[in-house]
Amino acid sequence: xxxxxxxxxxxxxxxxxxxxxxETFNGHLVNCxxxxxxxxxxxxxxxxxxxxxxxxxxxxxxxxxxxYLNVPEEIVDMVxxxxxxxxxxxxxxxxxxxxxxxxxxxxxxxxxxxxxxGQRGGGPASGNRA
Amino acid sequence: MVVLRDGRKLIGTLRSxxxxxxxxxxxxxxxxxxGNCYGDIPxxxxxxxxxxxxxLGEIDLDKEERTNLREIPVEEVLVAQREEMEAKQRLEKxx
Numbered sequence: 001x002x003x004x005x006x007x008x009x010x011x012x013x014x015x016x017x018x019x020x021x022x023e024t025f026n027g028h029l030v031n032c033x034x035x036x037x038x039x040x041x042x043x044x045x046x047x048x049x050x051x052x053x054x055x056x057x058x059x060x061x062x063x064x065x066x067x068y069l070n071v072p073e074e075i076v077d078m079v080x081x082x083x084x085x086x087x088x089x090x091x092x093x094x095x096x097x098x099x100x101x102x103x104x105x106x107x108x109x110x111x112x113x114x115x116x117x118g119q120r121g122g123g124p125a126s127g128n129r130a
Numbered sequence: 131m132v133v134l135r136d137g138r139k140l141i142g143t144l145r146s147x148x149x150x151x152x153x154x155x156x157x158x159x160x161x162x163x164x165g166n167c168y169g170d171i172p173x174x175x176x177x178x179x180x181x182x183x184x185x186l187g188e189i190d191l192d193k194e195e196r197t198n199l200r201e202i203p204v205e206e207v208l209v210a211q212r213e214e215m216e217a218k219q220r221l222e223k224x225x
Contacts, residue, residue, distance in 0.1 A: 001145075003152040003177050020182070022136075036152075036179065067134070069177040076145075076156065076175065 001079050007032050007069070009079050016070040017061060022048030025061060036063030131161075132178065132186040139163070140176060141189065151180030162207045164214055167200045169207025 001009075010029055017025040017038065027043035038061045045054040132140045132153065142158030155176040162169050202210075 001154075002148050003146055003154050004148065006146070006154055007177060063179075064181075066179050067136070067182045068179060070173065071175045071177060073174055 001083060004032075004034060004036070006071070006075065006079055007036070009082055010071050010075045013072055013075060015072065018067045018070075019061070019065045020067045021065075025059065027056075027059070030058070033063075036066055037061065038063070038066075131189055133184045134178070135182050135184055140173070140178070141170075142173075142176065144186075148180075151183060153178045153180070153183065153186070162211055163199070164207055164210040166198060167202045167207060167210070169202055169204045171204055 007029075011031060012028065014026065014028050017027075017040070019025070024046045025040060025043050026046075027040035030039040030041050032038045039058065040061065041058045043056040043059045045056055045059070046052070132142075132155065134140065139161045140155060140158050141161055142155030145154040145156050147153050153176075155178065158173040158176045159170040160173050162171070
C-alpha cells in the first residue's frame with residue numbers, strides 16, 4: 001500500500017514524527033493530506049538534543065519539514081483490512097455500472113474505473129502489492 | 131538498508147514506495163556502526179520522506195553472515211558513538 005495511504009489509515013493513532021532539524025513530535029494523528037502536512041493532538045515536542053520538552057494540545061506540521069514518521073505495528077493489520085474493504089467496494093461499484101446497460105456506458109467503459117482507485121498516489125512507481 | 135541524510139542507517143523490509151521515493155519499512159532496526167562494531171535498535175514501522183534518503187540497497191544475506199563486524203549491546207555502541215563524535219568535534223575545533 002502506498003506510503004500516503006498508510007498515513008491516512010493511521011489517523012487517530014499515536015505516532016512519532018521527526019523533523020529535518022531533529023525535533024520529535026509524539027502525538028495522535030488527526031489528519032493528513034497529499035503534501036504530508038499533519039495535524040496532531042496531545043503532542044509532546046522534544047528538542048533535537050533531547051533536553052527540552054513541550055506539551056502542546058494540538059499542532060500542525062508542514063509536510064516538507066518532516067524527516068520520517070514512526071507508526072505503531074497495528075497499522076499494518078488495519079491496512080490489510082482497509083484493502084479488503086476497498087476491493088469489495090470497487091467490485092460492488094463496477095457491478096452497479098455494468099448493470100446500467102451497455103448503451104449508456106459506451107463512453108466510459110470498465111477500463112477507466114479499474115485502475116482508478118489504485119493509482120491515486122503513484123503513476124509510474126506503483127509496483128507495490130504490499 | 132536505507133541511508134538517510136543525517137547519516138542514519140535503517141534496515142528493514144521495504145513494503146511500499148511512491149513517485150517521491152517515500153518509503154515504508156517494516157520491522158526496521160537502526161544500526162549504528164563504530165569502528166568495526168555495530169549495535170541494533172529495533173524501531174518498528176517507518177514511513178520515510180523520500181527527500182531525506184541518500185541511498186538504499188538490498189542486503190545480501192550471505193555476505194551478512196561473512197562480515198567481520200562484531201555486534202555489541204546497544205548501550206555500549208551508543209557510548210562509543212558519543213566518544214567518536216566528541217573526538218571529531220575536538221578535531222574540528224583544532225582546525
